[in-house]
Amino acid sequence: MSSEHVDEISGVTTTGHEWDGITELNNPLPRWWVITFYVTIAWALAYTIAYPAWPMLSSATKGALGFSSRNDVKNEMAAAEAAKAKYVAAIQSKTVSEIAADDTLREFAVAAGGAAFKVNCVQCHGSGAQGSTDFPNLNDDDWLWGGKTEQIQQTVTHGIRFAPDADTRQSEMPAFADVLKLDQIAQVSAFVASLSGPVRDMSLIEPGAKVFADNCAACHGENAKGNRDLGAPDLTDAIWLHGSGEAAIASQVRDPKNGVMPAWVGRLGETTVKELAVYVHSLGGGE
């Protein structure tokens, strides 16, 4: 340090730099400050020994404390499982309607079922369970196979028209293309459409009612209110799985679609199926 740069007031040498007339005094650092600085370096070194740090050829050093973020996650997951255990055990031992009646259990089941729904069910039923044409909306109050928690549980467990499951819900809308003439199909379609809304040609309704009584009432009922034992839909309401209107109805009479829902119990287990049933029931249409 050249003695040329000495601050007049303090008599301390400066670093020799100047910024807009401001110079920096070159006072000695406090000793504790220097010691603290070296301690931080020592700490950093010790840290790299204690924790995984130094990159080696194939992996990094493991660290003396054996820390690993994977283990942390594993422990956190285990802790979460342990925290859930009480509720899961209760869900295992109770029926779905008991679960739905218990505020705490219902809340838990709705959360867990909601998570399972987002992984397994949204592909067909939609992320809001709102369904789409050919895929039922689970929010509404119209149920083909019943909207009580137990009935929903049964549907989720064994599926619908799912051949590999012996207990699956079984029914089939037959194709009437070869049974009924074209004008009969038009008549019955007009009759069915008239049950829930206006139709274009009122003259078709009367013959349509006759065709319905002869061919459809066996499953859909005399009053067309459907039959849940057979999964036969109520034809008088505002909800149409395969589309509303005479044309959609005629199509379904001629060459019906019969959707399949897989059985889920084998894949998800009973507990998750119960949670799903409670979740679906909670969406607003549950009975």
Next chain:
Amino acid sequence: MPGLDLLLPIQFDLHQRAARERCKTAGERRRRWPRLEIVVLDQAQVERLDAEAVNSAKTRSPLYAARKKIFPKRASGRFRQFKWLVMAITLGIYYLTPWLRWDRGPFAPDQAVLVDLANHRFYFFFIEIWPQEFYYVAGLLMMAGVGLFLITSTVGRAWCGYTCPQTVWVDLFLVVERAIEGDRNARMKLDGAPWSARKLFLRITKHAVWLVIAVATGGAWIFYFADAPKLLGEVVTGTAAAVAYITIAVLTGTTYVFGGLMREQVCTYMCPWPRIQAAMLDENSLTVTYNDWRGEPRSRHAKKASAAGQSVGDCVDCNACVAVCPMGIDIRDGQQLECITCALCIDACDSVMDKLGRDRGLISYATLADYNANMAMATSGGTGPVNPAVVRTPSGAFADGLAHFHLGKIFRLRTYIYLGVWSAIGLALVYSLLTRDRLELNVLHDRNPQFVTLSDGSIRNGYTVKLLNMIPEPRTIEVTLEGLDGGEMSIVGIDQPASRSFAIPVEPDRLKTLKIFVRQPADQIRKPAQGFEFRIDDKASSETAEYTAIFNAPENSR
């Protein structure tokens, strides 16, 4: 680089040895150092360069320096009295506050001041703050900030000198030190003395008492975060949470190290405020000032000097101001970064002036403007040294025209602006506190799906409704639907027929989340998006809250 410093003594040693060699006889030298002769011979022809080794011992200054111990002498006087009072109040507030009780009924804790992190509540006497009301704390912090501006611009670093925890605890630790080791001289003597049983005993006692205070300080902190009596029991029996012990340990460490060992180093090197305050002070702010316009020329032999016809100032250079300074500085060097304006030097100087029968205030709180005016007068506009004859009349009284401090000087536009902003924030907070709602309603409309068509053609929308009962008493809240012709609600988990009004019991001081389905018949739907209100009432207190929500329907449902 301390490594280089360690080498320094070795270099010195080599240097001295070389010097000794040169002192030997010329013959001997020639035998030993034949080449040296050549250099000497050639000296006449060689130009001497103006160069110097960069690490020459002459210019080398130490790169780091050990702390110089300070042994502040006990002061007594007005400011010391005031500081005792402030210390008692601040320490009292800190240690005792968690133990104050405040009855809030059976559904809330009875601790007057409690930061309940687990339940997200902050209690302050009659005020209870929920997390979403944190702006009250933000407001208090703004008031603290503006308040610091106000205080600093008027009375300078009063925060540093009187109320800063660092100052208060160092003062407390000094009380302990003085009680055990004696006042300044005894402490200096003890420090210089070789180790003995007595010195060991005194030192151990001092540090033990400091540690006890430090533990109590760390311990008091945790009581703000849990029920104090219960937590004390848990801490003593070893059943408290680990975080409690860690907090105590950390605060014990910082209190002991900062208050006992580092003291003024914290203010000088660690604290940003001494730097910031330079921007906060102006020429009308009070600072502790050595009035050299009346003190200089200082003399230890004032009588002799006056007798010899020399004019002398009031300062008798007794160094009392330096001895009492907890920062170890000399206030007579002028305003400096290290000065925390604790005013103990004023007390020390005043007592000396009293003894000498001179006016108090040689060291005093003064504004820079007054000081500059008086200095200009004493030095005849800076043309010469301080001339005591100018500031004193022959009778010894102060000359006319000297500026003296009076309270009016600190009230100026800047002060009023700070005061105004500070009060405005305070009033806004008080107003908002007095008129705030203790019953609130938040509504979240389901977006997926926005609406559901039901089998009878009616349309249903779902809402997540949160009822906030912000008082520690159970309430029955009536949730009502307003508007939306023919609309009815049903609530998940409440087994009642659809209705336009529900009575919902809400737990004390809790939020209740409801899943509400609103349903409107198809023939009464007027447009795809209709506004309506959720209204909640507490019949008992006639508190209400409303939320305007939207009811969505498909375009073709009309």
